[in-house]
Amino acid sequence: MKHIDLAHVARLARLRFSDEELKKYEAQVEEILKFVDQLKAVNVEGIEPTSHPLKLSNVFREDMPAPAFSVEEVLKRAPRSRGRFFEVPKIIEDKTR
Amino acid sequence: MSLAQKTAFQLLELYRNKKASEEEALTDVVSAVHTKDRDTRSIHAYIDLEHSTPLQKQVSGPLAGIPIALKDNICVEGREATCASEILKGFVSPYSATVVEKLLNAGAVIFGRTNMDEFAFGSSCETSCYGPTRNPRDPERVPGGSSGGSAACVADDTAIASLGSDTGGSIRQPAAFCGVVGMKPTYGRVSRYGLIAFASSLDQIGPITKDVRDNALLLSVIAGHDSKDSTSANVSVPDYLKALEDTKLSGMKIGYPLEIQKDLTPDAAKLMTEAVKILEKKGAVIDRSITLPHTKYAVNVYYIVAPSEASSNLARFDGVRFGHRAAATANLLSMYENTRGHGFGAEAKRRIILGTYSLSSGYYDAYYVKAMKVRTLIKNDFDEAFKKVDAILMPTAPSAAFKLGEKTKDPLEMYLSDIYTISANLAGIPAISIPGALSEGGLPLGLQFLAKPFAEETLYKIAHSYEEALK
Numbered sequence: 001m002k003h004i005d006l007a008h009v010a011r012l013a014r015l016r017f018s019d020e021e022l023k024k025y026e027a028q029v030e031e032i033l034k035f036v037d038q039l040k041a042v043n044v045e046g047i048e049p050t051s052h053p054l055k056l057s058n059v060f061r062e063d064m065p066a067p068a069f070s071v072e073e074v075l076k077r078a079p080r081s082r083g084r085f086f087e088v089p090k091i092i093e094d095k096t097r
Numbered sequence: 098m099s100l101a102q103k104t105a106f107q108l109l110e111l112y113r114n115k116k117a118s119e120e121e122a123l124t125d126v127v128s129a130v131h132t133k134d135r136d137t138r139s140i141h142a143y144i145d146l147e148h149s150t151p152l153q154k155q156v157s158g159p160l161a162g163i164p165i166a167l168k169d170n171i172c173v174e175g176r177e178a179t180c181a182s183e184i185l186k187g188f189v190s191p192y193s194a195t196v197v198e199k200l201l202n203a204g205a206v207i208f209g210r211t212n213m214d215e216f217a218f219g220s221s222c223e224t225s226c227y228g229p230t231r232n233p234r235d236p237e238r239v240p241g242g243s244s245g246g247s248a249a250c251v252a253d254d255t256a257i258a259s260l261g262s263d264t265g266g267s268i269r270q271p272a273a274f275c276g277v278v279g280m281k282p283t284y285g286r287v288s289r290y291g292l293i294a295f296a297s298s299l300d301q302i303g304p305i306t307k308d309v310r311d312n313a314l315l316l317s318v319i320a321g322h323d324s325k326d327s328t329s330a331n332v333s334v335p336d337y338l339k340a341l342e343d344t345k346l347s348g349m350k351i352g353y354p355l356e357i358q359k360d361l362t363p364d365a366a367k368l369m370t371e372a373v374k375i376l377e378k379k380g381a382v383i384d385r386s387i388t389l390p391h392t393k394y395a396v397n398v399y400y401i402v403a404p405s406e407a408s409s410n411l412a413r414f415d416g417v418r419f420g421h422r423a424a425a426t427a428n429l430l431s432m433y434e435n436t437r438g439h440g441f442g443a444e445a446k447r448r449i450i451l452g453t454y455s456l457s458s459g460y461y462d463a464y465y466v467k468a469m470k471v472r473t474l475i476k477n478d479f480d481e482a483f484k485k486v487d488a489i490l491m492p493t494a495p496s497a498a499f500k501l502g503e504k505t506k507d508p509l510e511m512y513l514s515d516i517y518t519i520s521a522n523l524a525g526i527p528a529i530s531i532p533g534a535l536s537e538g539g540l541p542l543g544l545q546f547l548a549k550p551f552a553e554e555t556l557y558k559i560a561h562s563y564e565e566a567l568k
Contacts, residue, residue, distance in 0.1 A: 004454055013408060013453040014415070014430075015446055016438030028508055029450055032400060035509055036464070039397050042471050049469030050476055052298045052328075053284045053525020053550075059327035069191055077188065079422035086417050091429045 003033045100125040102254045105163045105311045112162055119162030122257075123151055123206060126164045130209065130255045137228040140236065142211055142250035144169055144181065144227050149209045152176075158204030160318060165200055166209040166259040168247045170217060171302065172291040173197050173207060180293050181225035182215045184440030185420045194291020195326065196260060196302050196319045203318045211246030211259060215442045216411065217267055217295045219243050220514045223505055224444045231501070234276055234540055238498040241271030247305050248275040258306040258315055262292055264299045265399050266493075266518025269530035272305055273493035273543020276532045278312045278560070279305045281518075283550045284525035285330030287316075288323030296406035297328070299399075299522040309531065309561040313337035316553060332551050340554040344562040347380035351546075351559070352387035352486035357517075364536040365492040371534045372490065372544050375566045381559070387482045387489070391474040395520040396512055398475065401455050401468035402523070408452025414440065447508060476524040483549040488559055491517050493530040493543030521547050529556045531564060 006026040010017050017025065071084050080087040100108065100122040111117035134143050143149065143166070151164065152173065172178045172190035174197075179185040197207060214224040222230040222245025230245040232238040233253035240249040244261025248271035251259055261268040263281035272279025280303045287302045294300060304315035320334040353373065361369060373383050416422035416436030423435035441449065455464040482489060494514060504511040521528035526547055533544025544563070548555045 004450075006450065009450055009454045009457065012457060013449050014412075014433040014437055015441070015449060016431075016434040017446075025447060025450060028447060029454070031509055032447075032451060032512075033454075036397050036400055036468075039394060039401075039467055039471055042391070042394060042467075042474070044467065044470035044474070047470045047473050049466055050473040050523075051469055053476065053523075054328065054330060056328065061324060073191055074418070077191070077419040079416055079420070088417055089426050089428050089432045 002030065004029055099129055099254065101129040101257070103257065104307045105160065105257050105314060108163060108257060109161070119206075122162060123164055123208070126208065126256065133253055134250070134255050139231070140233050140249050140253050140255070141228065141230045142246040142253060142255060144210045144212050144246070146209070152201070152207040153204070154201040155204045158202065159314065160200065161204030162206060163204070164206045164208040164257050166211050166247060166250050166256040167197070167207060168244050168259070168261045169210045169213050170262060170293040171197065171260060172293070177210065178293065180216045181213045181227055182440065182442065182445065183226045183421055184414045184437070186226070188420050190291070192291065195288035195323045197291065199319050209250070209256065211244070211250055213246055214243035215445050216407070217243035217262060217264055218407070218444045218448050220266070220270060220511055221499070221504065222246065222271070223501065224442055226442060229501060232274060232498045235498065238500050238540070239274065241274035241494075241498060243267040244305065245271045248272050248277055248279065251275070251277045251305050251307055258304060258311055260302055260319070261305050262295075262300055262302050263522065264295050265403060265522050266515040268303045268305060269493050269518050269528060269543065269545060270515060272530045273541065274498035276541030277305055277307060278309055278529070278531050279303065280312050280316060280529045280553070280556070281521060281527060282316060282320065282553055283330070283527045285328055285332075286320050286527070286551065286553065288321070288326040288329045290323055290325040294410040296403040297410065298406060299403060309557060309564050310338070310341060312529070313341060313557045330551070335554055337554060337557050340558040341561045343558070344565045345380050346376065346559060346562050349381045349488070349559065350384055350486040351376055351381045352384045352482055352489045354387050354389045354392075354482070354489060354491065355385070356389055356392060357491045358385065361492070362495050364496055364542055367537070368492055368534045368542040368544060372563070375563060376490070376559075379562050379566060383490070384486050387485055389478040389482060389520070391471065391478050392520045394471050395475055395523055396516055398468045398471045398523060399515075399519045400451065400512060401464050402472065404448040404452035405455045405465050406452070408449045408456065411445070411449055444508070472523050475520055479520070479524045479526060479549070487548065487555055489547040491545050491547070493517060493545040497536040497538065497540035497542055517545060526550055527553045527556055529560050531560045532567075533563070
């Protein structure tokens with residue numbers, strides 16, 4: 001049984017693949033998922049999930065103002081910026097997809 | 098003899114006795130790099146030399162005048178940090194990692210960016226956008242990964258010591274392949290502020306050094322709580338060098354798990370036989386009855402948990418705020434897709450896909466939640482084992498360094514080269530790899546010790562005793 005619709009997952013991940021790449025990656029990811037499926041044999045009834053090895057919950061600190069980077073310092077790393085803003089292509093609804 | 102061949106301790110002593118100066122040591126290291134590591138056909142442990150002007154802020158401290166190399170995912174203010182990825186090429190960090198501040202405050206000289214697998218995704222240093230690093234012990238072979246450059250420079254005497262990061266074995270496996278010492282500290286022991294994130298519940302920064310003593314010294318400097326990393330633990334840092342004073346292991350119980358004893362490759366079997374003999378001679382009691390029944394699922398769990406966290410962490414690389422942006426895009430969505438499609442290499446894409454799939458609607462419970470539950474079982478196995486023993490012993494890797502290109506065609510085969518290292522990350526426990534023995538072919542084989550959380554002292558004591566026995 002096939003696990004994955006790669007074109008769909010690629011869209012979720014915002015990754016562009018050529019048709020040829022889609023085929024190649026799909027085969028590889030299928031193999032990996034088949035391997036991962038060995039976990040189905042493990043009985044985990046009543047077991048709590050571990051998301052984090054230390055038993056940490058929320059870590060709080062005083063909400064104190066502190067210096068931050070200037071707008072110029074941040075924007076000079078951006079591929080494109082204008083004035084005080086990051087510049088991006090037009091955000092329009094794309095009906096072709 | 099070039100001063101680049103010395104350990105940090107040897108250099109510090111030479112400085113103290115005025116037999117060498119810090120400037121001479123740095124000159125020797127720089128010239129070793131320029132002769133041995135000049136281009137991508139050589140060992141290629143370093144990414145670039147042009148932007149590697151030495152940085153020192155303090156002239157005194159426990160590491161005064163010791164040049165230290167950094168993996169390309171650790172940020173230094175005003176310097177490039179690219180995770181060996183096209184998507185971050187040209188990125189200059191606006192701040193320094195806490196480990197960098199700590200090294201600088203201790204007098205260390207930051208020198209050089211070392212090569213790595215792209216975003217630390219790999220076990221061979223072959224996924225770097227700058228081309229692979231080679232193993233100084235045999236240039237036909239890989240140095241291991243992902244911290245391949247950090248291990249190779251230490252082994253090749255083009256660095257005194259380095260820092261790497263370890264998410265599933267990325268410090269220990271390259272240290273093993275290159276015949277040097279690599280420590281993955283307890284999760285939370287070292288601040289990750291300024292480490293470009295791969296998998297946040299697994300990543301740790303640690304030292305790679307020529308011997309155990311240097312390693313203990315470096316960890317003493319970089320360990321400790323940091324309010325800038327909410328996952329760093331508020332646990333006091335002991336003097337790790339104290340643990341090295343007594344090299345006898347009498348009274349020490351070391352577990353050799355049943356599951357590891359089975360299915361050893363001939364090289365790993367040879368390593369373990371020699372290791373057990375040496376440890377017993379030093380006075381340790383080897384317990385062959387301890388069992389870690391769920392560690393056989395560690396690789397399976399890891400390839401759900403790590404890609405899931407990576408796919409989330411790597412969402413920030415979108416061509417908007419920093420790094421690469423694809424040219425000529427019609428709209429925002431295609432800008433994201435093209436930027437990420439061009440900017441990420443093959444392994445990064447595979448992991449983002451795997452992670453996105455595991456976290457996607459309809460599969461989240463079956464994959465991600467299930468993996469987190471099995472992770473609990475793996476952690477419980479270690480908790481049980483450490484009720485009986487002080488440390489656990491196993492190989493670092495199933496074999497010695499493999500050849501370049503040997504495992505690049507089959508991602509799954511590459512993943513399986515980390516079977517012995519991954520469980521320490523899943524459980525959050527510390528583990529060290531030291532040169533344990535030589536393979537039939539004369540290559541280094543790494544020996545790994547694991548201990549309970551925050552018991553790095555125990556690991557240094559055992560590792561140091563073993564190292565002394567080999568001398």
